[in-house]
Amino acid sequence: MTLFNFLTRWGALGQTPKRGVVIVLVLLSLAMFLPGFVSLQPMDRDEPRFAQATKQMLETGDFVAIRFQNEARNKKPVGVYWLQAGFVAGAEALGVPEARAKIWLYRLPSLIGAVATVLLTWWAALTLVGEGAALIAAMLMASTILLGVEARLAKTDALIAATVAAAMGVLARHWMARGREAFSNAEQWRLAAVFWAALGVGLLIKGPITPMVPAFASIALAVYARAGGWLRGLKPLAGWLLCLAVVAPWFILIMIATKGAFLSDSLGADMMSKVAGGQEAHGAPPGAYLGAFLVTAWPMAPLALLAAPFVWRTRREPATAFLLAWLVPSWLLFEAVPTKLPHYVLPLFPAIAILTAAAIEKQALAMGSRLRHALWLIPGVAVVLVLVGLIGPVVLGAPSGLLFYVIAPFVLWQAWRMVGAIRARATGSLVPGGALLALFCYIMVYGGVMTGPVFQPFAMSPRLAEARARAQAQSGCADLAPASPGYREPSLVFLTRTDLLFDSPEATGLFMGEGSCRIAFINAPDDAAFKAGLGAGAEGVRLIERLTGINLNGGRKLDIGVYLRQGEGR
Numbered sequence: 001m002t003l004f005n006f007l008t009r010w011g012a013l014g015q016t017p018k019r020g021v022v023i024v025l026v027l028l029s030l031a032m033f034l035p036g037f038v039s040l041q042p043m044d045r046d047e048p049r050f051a052q053a054t055k056q057m058l059e060t061g062d063f064v065a066i067r068f069q070n071e072a073r074n075k076k077p078v079g080v081y082w083l084q085a086g087f088v089a090g091a092e093a094l095g096v097p098e099a100r101a102k103i104w105l106y107r108l109p110s111l112i113g114a115v116a117t118v119l120l121t122w123w124a125a126l127t128l129v130g131e132g133a134a135l136i137a138a139m140l141m142a143s144t145i146l147l148g149v150e151a152r153l154a155k156t157d158a159l160i161a162a163t164v165a166a167a168m169g170v171l172a173r174h175w176m177a178r179g180r181e182a183f184s185n186a187e188q189w190r191l192a193a194v195f196w197a198a199l200g201v202g203l204l205i206k207g208p209i210t211p212m213v214p215a216f217a218s219i220a221l222a223v224y225a226r227a228g229g230w231l232r233g234l235k236p237l238a239g240w241l242l243c244l245a246v247v248a249p250w251f252i253l254i255m256i257a258t259k260g261a262f263l264s265d266s267l268g269a270d271m272m273s274k275v276a277g278g279q280e281a282h283g284a285p286p287g288a289y290l291g292a293f294l295v296t297a298w299p300m301a302p303l304a305l306l307a308a309p310f311v312w313r314t315r316r317e318p319a320t321a322f323l324l325a326w327l328v329p330s331w332l333l334f335e336a337v338p339t340k341l342p343h344y345v346l347p348l349f350p351a352i353a354i355l356t357a358a359a360i361e362k363q364a365l366a367m368g369s370r371l372r373h374a375l376w377l378i379p380g381v382a383v384v385l386v387l388v389g390l391i392g393p394v395v396l397g398a399p400s401g402l403l404f405y406v407i408a409p410f411v412l413w414q415a416w417r418m419v420g421a422i423r424a425r426a427t428g429s430l431v432p433g434g435a436l437l438a439l440f441c442y443i444m445v446y447g448g449v450m451t452g453p454v455f456q457p458f459a460m461s462p463r464l465a466e467a468r469a470r471a472q473a474q475s476g477c478a479d480l481a482p483a484s485p486g487y488r489e490p491s492l493v494f495l496t497r498t499d500l501l502f503d504s505p506e507a508t509g510l511f512m513g514e515g516s517c518r519i520a521f522i523n524a525p526d527d528a529a530f531k532a533g534l535g536a537g538a539e540g541v542r543l544i545e546r547l548t549g550i551n552l553n554g555g556r557k558l559d560i561g562v563y564l565r566q567g568e569g570r
Helices: 003-010 017-033 046-060 079-093 103-129 131-143 145-151 157-176 185-206 209-225 229-234 236-258 261-276 288-296 300-313 318-336 342-361 370-396 402-423 427-447 453-458 460-475 490-495 505-513 524-538
Strands: 481-483 518-523 541-550 557-565
Touching (some): 017 131, 046 490, 079 185, 103 131, 103 342, 131 427, 145 157, 145 342, 157 229, 157 318, 157 342, 185 229, 185 236, 209 318, 288 300, 288 370, 300 427, 370 453, 453 541, 460 557, 524 541
Antiparallel strands (some): 518 557
16 A cells, blocks of 8 residues: 555545544654654754744743844844744743753744644645645645754744745635635635734734735736736735734834834845845855755655646646746745745745646656656655765764664665656655655654764754853852853853853953853864963863864864853862
8 A cells, every 4th residue: 555545545534534634644744843853953043043032032021022142133023932932931831841941842833833834735735736636735745855944943934834825725715716606705704814814923923925925926816817806805904904913013012112123124134135135145146946946845846847847738727827826926036036045935835836746646747758857866865865874974983873774774765666666657656655755864864863973063052051061060150151252153042041151262261250150162263362361360260171073054163172160169
């Protein structure tokens, strides 16, 4: 029995077939997203910035202003911080020890957003391509690398993908029903409430991205159909009032708290800098997303390439036209903006998944063309991952995690099965086979390699936080005030203290000499300047250990000395 047949049969369980499909898709999504979810270290830099800002809200009780240490973080609205704070506060209430220092609690909104994206992809597809293709589309989304990455990061992007999929699912129903009375008045209001609530929540999480995608799609479809009357079913006047009700209270409070700086910082400094140039060295030319798609959308990407001829042939059909309106205008905008990060286009992946699923269900993949060679990327990526896990220990001098060696044979076995399916052009097994291969790979990589010894050189922030805990145990201090002049990663702030001092080596020396119960992390090139800053305060400051490793950002080698100034009388 193929995995697809298994899922289809399980989809018939429950009080209704659709309820059974929901259960299966949730279980499939969790299987894809949970490996490494709890054990992965904070992944610099955006994730710990979000988590630390949430942590500071809990520390200060200020749930309006967003800050990272003493710096205002006026880049994104407050929605994700509130969600993270709710989960962490709930964990504290349930007695979870040191809940504020556990990064996985801050990731829970992203996990929920990723699962919701899979379910909402299926829901949107039901009205466009039918039940079989909808299930395939959801499986493609659940197994895609990029969604799995975002499910494991305490950020906004998985949630934004879910809000866009919800809004587009409603828009799809109105588009496919135009020209006929398909909904009762009560159904229209329910769908409109979903649409505008999704836009309002999206605005509160990341600003204009969620409204942008359905807005561009609506314009494109209205031009294509030479009519926009079908949009009246969205109840736009009442809808905008609902959006305002979601967004306005916090927006008014943050504008008062920051004296208008939030708007100028988020729209002016942040958004316009992305439009004007490559922000934070993330610039790339137009077309970069197409190249990145082959990796970030694995294992869906090769199948999507084979679906392209089918999409072109059916471009005038209502469902395909809708999905192209979802995909093309926003994708072109993202390609035109100089600042490019792979997750920006994630809200468009459901449209690709549904188009691909439609081609698969109709057995319309271009298996007879040269495009079929792209299918070798499915087993090829898996084999490369195994080779990296085997070669990594030779380079870094540490073995991969035990789980890697347990799962790697299953990866190679399933990759071999995929090779056979590709050679036989067995299109029916490509999706379930690719999903199973992806599951094995994610267990191997996230549960094995990235949490095993081979990845320890990159885990400098957790190791420094552990060194601080060891030093505190021997220091006679209730706590140790930390400083780190050279290694300035947000994850170190999250794992130590909000008041972690980032200053020059000389200023760090003065800091260490001015009081007891202090600890400093000094990278080797800064040793001389640090000791010069100590001056007469050098007495009582001692080197207790050295940690070597590699900065997760940029790959710079680190050789960090841990200097302790103990409590008085020690």
